[in-house]
Amino acid sequence: MKFRKIGVLTSGGDAPGMNASIRAVVRTALDNGIEVLGVVGGYRGLIDDNVRKLTSRDVSGVIALGGTFLLTDRCDEFKTPEGMAKALETCRKHEIDAIVAIGGDGTFRGATDLTNHGIPTIGVTGTIDNDITATDYTVGFDTAMNTVTGIIDCLRDTGESHARCMVTEVMGRHCGEIALYTAIASGAVAVAIPEIEFDVDACVKRIAELRAAGKRNFQVIVSEGVGGYHSHFGEELAKIIEERTGVESRFNCLGHIVRGGQPTLRDRLAASCMGSMAVELLLQDKSNLVVCELNSELVPVDINYSFAIDRMYKNKLKDGDLDAYTEEQIAEMRDFCARKSAHIKELYSLVEELAK
Numbered sequence: 001m002k003f004r005k006i007g008v009l010t011s012g013g014d015a016p017g018m019n020a021s022i023r024a025v026v027r028t029a030l031d032n033g034i035e036v037l038g039v040v041g042g043y044r045g046l047i048d049d050n051v052r053k054l055t056s057r058d059v060s061g062v063i064a065l066g067g068t069f070l071l072t073d074r075c076d077e078f079k080t081p082e083g084m085a086k087a088l089e090t091c092r093k094h095e096i097d098a099i100v101a102i103g104g105d106g107t108f109r110g111a112t113d114l115t116n117h118g119i120p121t122i123g124v125t126g127t128i129d130n131d132i133t134a135t136d137y138t139v140g141f142d143t144a145m146n147t148v149t150g151i152i153d154c155l156r157d158t159g160e161s162h163a164r165c166m167v168t169e170v171m172g173r174h175c176g177e178i179a180l181y182t183a184i185a186s187g188a189v190a191v192a193i194p195e196i197e198f199d200v201d202a203c204v205k206r207i208a209e210l211r212a213a214g215k216r217n218f219q220v221i222v223s224e225g226v227g228g229y230h231s232h233f234g235e236e237l238a239k240i241i242e243e244r245t246g247v248e249s250r251f252n253c254l255g256h257i258v259r260g261g262q263p264t265l266r267d268r269l270a271a272s273c274m275g276s277m278a279v280e281l282l283l284q285d286k287s288n289l290v291v292c293e294l295n296s297e298l299v300p301v302d303i304n305y306s307f308a309i310d311r312m313y314k315n316k317l318k319d320g321d322l323d324a325y326t327e328e329q330i331a332e333m334r335d336f337c338a339r340k341s342a343h344i345k346e347l348y349s350l351v352e353e354l355a356k
């Protein structure tokens, strides 16, 4: 057998379900006679030689826990040649033949670097933002959305009592999907996401009309990326709504609350299947892939392809990004991005349609 020992790590932002992925990696590997070393604290652990053997018992019970018991870090040193050299030395010292890297976009960049330096690596998604274009789903998204929905339900109670508008900011970085999906699920009157220009006048008009017709509570969800990351556009919006409609408005920033908590069934299931598939791919001698979910099926996607399609979707293509692909593949990519955009627009319209 080619692989005798693999490493597993979680890196970047944490997400509920990461532990379930680690568990699946460990148990699938052990089942195939492969030893597993847990790398502590993401790529930092590779640089600092912070690794430990994981047995089946080491992952007992972790399926139900949020966060990541292997810990995580943001490690800029890993991006440097010196950092990579230290990481490779750790792999050599412990005879780590391959790595499963659980995280988001940045983590997969690190994974590609490792593959290019001779350590085959497979990526498993773990990010609450659902911001990886190549996959319909990232582990952690469902738990985060359920947490948001639960909190909005609380805000609805108090909004109804006081006849208030609650403007709530949720995470998502540059991706508005947490905001958009939870807006629908919590019956919001409006949603602001980075993908679509927000019409303040239309929002104000809708709230004023509905208040006049007797509606008392108004939920508005704002994705943190609107108006520039960290700009807290929602705070400004709450003031505008209050001034122009007379409806008392309150701003709530959910911040890091939505990153934690017990993973939902959806996340445990996706994490288990994706983690297990990552090891199976390594056993098939494959590398530099990220396990994606497309139309409810698990599909391995080349990591470089995932970067290219991500840039295409965000209109950030650089010269040479598509050189490796045929005309047919590029047409498929464009079609995929167009369908994704159309879907987002459809859901956005649904929020307005159902705000009555």
Ligand code: ADP
Binding pocket: 011, 012, 013, 043, 044, 073, 074, 075, 076, 077, 078, 079, 103, 104, 105, 106, 107, 108, 109, 110, 111, 113, 127
């Ligand atoms: P996420 O994986 O959640 O997107 P980050 O973007 O913070 O989180 O990336 C996690 C880690 O992956 C970084 O701290 C760094 O160690 C590694 N990484 C990110 N970008 C690169 C890159 N371009 N090259 C190599 N490693 C990277």
